[in-house]
Each structure stands twice: as structure tokens, then as C-alpha cells.
Amino acid sequence: MRLRLWLLLGASLTGSVQALTVDGIALSQQCPASFELRERVCRLTTPYQAYRSVTDAGVGGLKSGLPKFRDGFSPEQIDLGRLLFFDPVLSSTGKLACANCHRPASAFADVRSRSLGVGGQEVSRNAPSLWNVGFLQRFFWDGRAHSLEEQVRGPLYGALEMGTTPAKLVATLNGIPAYRRLFADAFPAGPANISSEQVYSALAAFESSLVSLNSRYDLYAHGVANALSAPELEGLNVFRSFVARCAECHTPPLFTNQQVAVIGMPEPPGRTFDPGAGATPGNSALRGGFRIPSLRNVALTAPYGHAGQFATLRDTVAFYTGGRGHAVPRGETLHLHWHIWEPKLSSRELDRLVDFLQTLSDESFRPATPTAVPSGLPPAT
Amino acid sequence: MDKKQLQRFAVIAMVAIVAAGASHIYTRHTMVTAPSAPAESTSMALAGARGAAGAVPGYLVDPGRAAGQILVVKPEDSVQDAVARAQPGDTIQIMPGVYHQTVYIDKDDIALVGVIHGSDWPTFDGEGKRNDAVLYSGNGVRVENLKIVNYKGNAIMGQAGNNFVIRHNRIANSGVYGIFPEFAQNGLIEYNELTGIEDAAIYVGMCDNIEVAHNEVHGNVAGIEIENSRHAIVENNTAYDNAGGILAFITPGLPIKTTFDVVIRNNFVVANNHKNFGAPGSIVSGVPSGTGIIVMAADDVIIENNFIRDNKNAGIIVADHKSFANITPDPEADPNPDRVSVLWNLFDNNGSDPIKEVRALMVAGLTREGPDLVAVGGGSGSCVAAAGTLKALNIGGWGACKRTSSADIATYLLDKPAAPRALTTADRGKLIYSSVCAGCHAYNVRMVGPPTQIIQALYLGNAQGIADYIANPVKKRADFPPMPPQSHLNADLRLAVAQYLLTVAPPKPVPARP
Incomplete structure (x- = not known):
């Protein structure tokens, strides 16, 4: 009105x-x-x-x-x-x-x-x-x-x-x-x-100003040994192991190393292949490459992937153990990142990874939504 | 001189000998036997472990640090439980026997030291299903005298732990890297034996100030790799029967983009002709079998006084990123190897069966002899000493070296331990206040909890009162939610933050604009 x-x-x-x-x-x-x-x-x-x-x-x-x-x-x-x-x-x-x-x-x-x-x-x-x-x-x-x-x-x-x-x-x-x-x-x-x-x-x-560095993971990092549960610690150890290699690209403390990586995620059904960073002139070797996202608050940001192709964290982590290049469309030749390999993670390890990722949630400094904005329009919520 | 001084003198003397480039066989013999002397009883074993601890150089361990407790672990025990009980400075002594475990150390100054009784070692067996034997992030971590077999990922992996010592371990068939410190400053890797590793047996990744010495690496895809790291010395090692012996790389796509000041000297680099069994897609799977030393894109590398023999592809390859087929260029990394100095080395029988790319260079160079040294791709400022004494290919742009040796570089380890990563700074109270308390308390504005100004009035001069309250808060105000306990902060930190809270000043009013 x-x-x-x-x-x-x-x-x-x-x-x-x-x-x-x-x-x-x-x-x-x-x-x-x-x-x-x-x-x-x-x-x-x-x-x-x-x-x-x-x-x-x-x-x-x-x-x-x-x-x-x-x-x-x-x-x-x-x-x-x-x-x-x-x-x-x-x-x-x-x-x-x-x-x-x-x-x-x-x-x-x-x-x-x-x-x-x-x-x-x-x-x-x-x-x-x-x-x-x-x-x-x-x-x-x-x-x-x-x-x-x-x-x-x-x-x-x-x-x-x-x-x-x-x-x-x-x-x-x-x-x-x-x-x-x-x-x-x-x-x-x-x-x-x-x-x-x-x-x-x-x-x-x-x-x-949107800073989120007060998760239970952060407490553990600062030396509070009981901040994480046993399954979460097991997940941390899978995360940083060189089998799963999550931490090699999603590197603490920000949980991204800020590089562009070609990992060969599938496109959602019906969507054409997204060349990502490879669309930039002179960058063709990065075809299919995307900026490695931070995993902070990742449990709160479903769906996942550059096109939101995964509904849950469990589906997302399972992608990485599906085999190197398993989702690359036929006819595409991508220079897949060397960390994409065959880690053969067990179902239990995937569950523990999800447990660990949930410890990265922290919204304690979420700013207030304004009750009114200068235009007089109803502010978004 | 008491015993401790003697030991320190011995270490200094050895460093001096090594620096002079002499008799690494002698130093190897003395160091290997010291920690592994047969122990006839537990008490002797304890003494052995203490002796080994005393031999850690002062630049890796703060000499003023109090000696800790020794926690003894037997095969039926959980090593992790001992880590949980251990305080900084403690030594966890691992008795002979088989351990099917993964150990992680996220605290500082912990030593994991195996006790070797005759031929009985403490053996960590991953049974092909566990990921890693030892993971650590703490500073001042030491791992020694362990046998590690059959892990999937790494035998020993460190993330960001400074001042580490990894030595005298025997590692076989344990995944992608055997010993893998990453993101660390100041560390020593010595007297280890590694075999059957499907990438680099010893992999120094994104580190500074590292010494890799007196190790024996064989039957791996790569023996020793210095990657995206600065100030590293690789000396007195024996690398044989790997696909590639010793590598100094800038690998593109990593967040730290440089490798420079690497010294590779006094190593045996022999018959590295193993089939490359690297995982498909891995960078190292592109290493041509039969290569002694590879410098890829790294700068200021000195290769001196090595015995480089029987490597069928080439003795030394110096290459840029473009020359490696499986490398995706990184616009933020310099792809060219610059200022590589190949000083006096002993070459023999390299290049007997080179790969086709090297053969093409031989054809272009009108020679039938495979190379001791071959340069491919870009780069500038490199040099070779006594070029006439080696079979070199494609080094037309290289000059004669002005430097005659690396003797002036005794070590790249720091002269005192790298600064601890710890919340010990004077402003830790402020850091915790700002990052934890300020989510609910502002100075003079109602947020989730009451304003800081009101708390200050209530606890004037009584920081301890605040520190006690926040450890175990009780609901005090009907119009505010209860405060969550902050008992995860230790007593020191609680007091520091309480003291800071009492000093928080009101925000300065901004003068009105005219």
C-alpha cells in the first residue's frame, strides 16, 4: 500500500x-x-x-x-x-x-x-x-x-x-x-x-562488517579442547587428511584458499555447461573453474554448488568421492584440479564430514534488519 | 661440560661438519645409533628418550623450556588419550608393538617418541583403511622413532605447526605423502627412511625455513619435494629408485606462489628409474621416470656437490610451467625458473634412455648423448660451473657461476624458534571482548545483554568478580535472557577479558558538522 x-x-x-x-x-x-x-x-x-x-x-x-x-x-x-x-x-x-x-x-x-x-x-x-x-x-x-x-x-x-x-x-x-x-x-x-x-x-x-569467526570450530582452534564432540573431531580429521583433501582448497582459517579450481561438478538437469572462469579471454585452461567458496556457515546456506545443484551437505561431500571427472559432460575436456581424485571415502566418513561442517556455523554478529528504510518502501526481510 | 652441554656441542659440531660439506656418512652413523640404541629395560628406554630430547637443537625448541612429564603408552593403550592428558613440554613415549590408530595433536610442544628395543619398533599400521598415522597443528611437535605402514593418506602430516622435528621414522606404503609438513615455519626432517609412497615421500608444502637432511628415500614416485616454499636446504640425503629423485617446484593454483632460496647439496641421487605410479591427474604423475633432480619454476636454487648417477632420462631438468604437459598456468605465479646455479656435482651415466621431448632436444643439439643437465622453456640468470665437465642440453642462455659454493649458507633454520601462535599478546582481553562479548554487549546501547557501562558500574574494580560470573552465569535480570557460560575460556583469559571490559570507554561523540 x-x-x-x-x-x-x-x-x-x-x-x-x-x-x-x-x-x-x-x-x-x-x-x-x-x-x-x-x-x-x-x-x-x-x-x-x-x-x-x-x-x-x-x-x-x-x-x-x-x-x-x-x-x-x-x-x-x-x-x-x-x-x-x-x-x-x-x-x-x-x-x-x-x-x-x-x-x-x-x-x-x-x-x-x-x-x-x-x-x-x-x-x-x-x-x-x-x-x-x-x-x-x-x-x-x-x-x-x-x-x-x-x-x-x-x-x-x-x-x-x-x-x-x-x-x-x-x-x-x-x-x-x-x-x-x-x-x-x-x-x-x-x-x-x-x-x-x-x-x-x-x-x-x-x-x-559481516564477520563470522565465533563458531565452535573457532573455540577449538583457539585451544578449547572440548568445544567439538568426538564425531565432529573425527570429521575434522577426515577434512584435513590428505585422503579427502578438503582443507587443501577450503583452507582454514577462512576455509577457502581463494583460488579458482576446476572440479567438474555436474550442472543441474536441463542447464547447459557453465564455463565459469574459462569464459574470461586468455583463461581457457580454467574452463569449468569456479572460485573456491568459504565453508563458514556452510550448514546454513543450502543449496550448494555454483548453480545450487546439490540440495544437502551430504550430497555435496559425496560428489568428491564419486570419481575424478565422473560428472564431466561427454565432449568436454576439462583440466581437472589435481586434488580431485579417488579418495574412496566411506559412508561413515561422509557423515562425519557433515558433522564437522556444522561446527562452522556462527551468526552471533548478524546485523539487525531495519524496521524502515529511507525510501519508505517495505524493507526486505 | 655436563652431558647436556656435550650433546649440544655435538650438534653444533655436526652442523659445522655438514656445512663444510664433509663426511655425511660419519654424522649419519652417529645420529642413527643414538636414539635407537637397544634398551634392556624400561628405565634404559626412558633414558634413551630423554637423551634424544636433549639432542633437539636450540633453534627448534626453546632451551629455557621446562622439561615435561613422560607419558608411557603401550600397544593396548590409546595414544590419543595420552595426547589429551599431555601438557605442553611432555613426551609421549610409545613402547614397541603394533598400533592401529590415528593420532592428532592440536596442542603445542608435544613429543611422540618411540622406544626401539633391539629390532622391535613401535609400529603404526593403518591396515590400508586409516587415513593418517599422525596429524598435528601444534607448534613444537616432535615425532621420532616410529615405524608407520599402510595408511591411505599420509604417515605424518602437519598443518601450520611451526618448529617441528620429524626424525628417525621408517615409513612404508603409507599413501600420498610420507612426511608432509604444510604451512609451517622452521622445521627439521632428518634420518627418516621412506618407501612406497605414491607422490613425494618427503613433501615440504608452502613452508619457510626447512632442513631436510640424512634421509633415505627409495621406491617412491618422488623422493623429496620442496614446493611453494622458501629457504629450504636438502642435504646429505640418499634418493634412489624413485621415478624422480629431488624436486623443487612452484606448483600453480596454490595460495602461496613462490619457491626460492633452495639448496640441494651433498645428496646421492642415484638410479631414479622407478615406474611412475602417481595417481592419474596428480602433478607428480607428470614427472618423467628416470630423472634425478627437477627444478620447475623455482628461483635461486643451488645444486651443488651431489652424486647424480644412473638416472636414465636426465640428471637434472630445469623447466618452466609450459614444459609440463599437465600443468595449468597460474597468472599469479612466475612460470619461469630463474637464477638456478648448478655448481660442482659428480655426474655419471645419466640420460641413457631419455623421453621423447629430451630426445628432440638432443637432435636439435646434434648429440647422441643423453643429458646430465637439460633446460626447457623460459627463465633467466641461471649458471653452471665448469660446463665442459657435464653433458648439458639447451643451456645456451646460461652463464658461468660467480658463486663457487653454498658454504656461506650453513642453515636456513631460524636462530630462535618461530614465534608461537598463541593468544599471549597483551591485548588478548580486547580481542576476546571484541570477538565474543561484543555480540551481546555494547557500551551504552541495549543489545542482547545489558550495556557494558552498567556492568562496569556494578563491578567497579572487581575484574575477578566478572571473571567468576562469566564462568558460571546465573540469570539476574527479568528483562534479559540468561548469559551462556564462558567456561570454555580458561581462568587467565576470563580475567583478561574482565579487566579489559572494565576499561572500555564510551564511543567518542562525532562533532556535529557545520
């Missing part, structure tokens, strides 16, 4: 409608949990900062340092990003927010195998979880973007996703006085009008 009213009233009256709904919105001046305010910006603080890693690459074992992290945003920028994230006004139709596909209740992933965009069409890949994206060096399943700001443009402007354009996005936001006020608060040195770069920056600020 409110949406319809807003559309009918038109631009001249928008301000007064906004005033009814969003006048009270102010940006938080406090950093989210796990961050400390230093010199007006939020800096990550985690026990993992007590640890080093070889060449500071952020890969290793239990007590190993994390990869390079993207922080240094102000509390206001992070909070503005939160409002934008939940605000459907960012899409061409005013009906689809970031949070519709990266659902907070599903660990910022989608319960659908492939999300639905503004026109109701299905996109080609599964929406990944956003937890811990501040640690990533490459984005999208094919790894084609190298910063959160670069990544944000993909869904915003993708015709099948949020379907807007830079000009429309900026015009819409500048037409909402509450956003003009909040952007000025978050970017005090910025230009008079809201710029698209500020939008990317605020969304990046919010996304990088």
Missing part, C-alpha cells in the same frame, strides 16, 4: 511521505560487534590477529592468521550500507533489495538454487553467502571482480538481477531527502549529490 502511494504521489510530494515514515532514521555512530573504533573508522578485532601465517597469506591450520581484510569504513558508512542493502528502491522496479537474494535468515545466501531477478527470471548461478566477504580477494563464482565495490555493480545493473542503471540509481536516491541527509552524514567530505561510488562504498562497508 505504501509503495503504491509513493508511486502515485510523484516526486513533488515524495518528501512529505518520507517524512511520515523515515524521519527518525539516523546512522549508528558505533562500530558493529567485532570492530573497534579507531580514528573514526572501524577496525576488525579478532583473536586470529594473535596468529601469523606463512608469508602472511592467511592460510594454514588451526592457529593461523587470517587473509588480508577490508576494513577502515566509518560506523555511519557501515550503517548506511545496511539501509541500502535492505532497501528495494535500489532495483529498477522498486521491489527487489540485495537482501531478497542474500537473505539474512539464510546466512545471507538464497534458499533457491538460482535466485529470481526483477523480471522474475532465474539467474544462472547460486547466490553466495556474504559472511566474511571482507576477506576475499576475488568475487563472483568465476572470480571476475577484485573488490566489493566492483562486485556490487554486477547485481545492481544486471538485467536479470536488479536491473537498474547508474543514472537511474543516482537519480532515485538523490530524489529521497532522507538519503541525501544520510549520505552527507556518512560521507562528510563528499559532493553535494549522492554519487554511485558512494553507493558502492556504503554497500561494501556493510558487507565487510
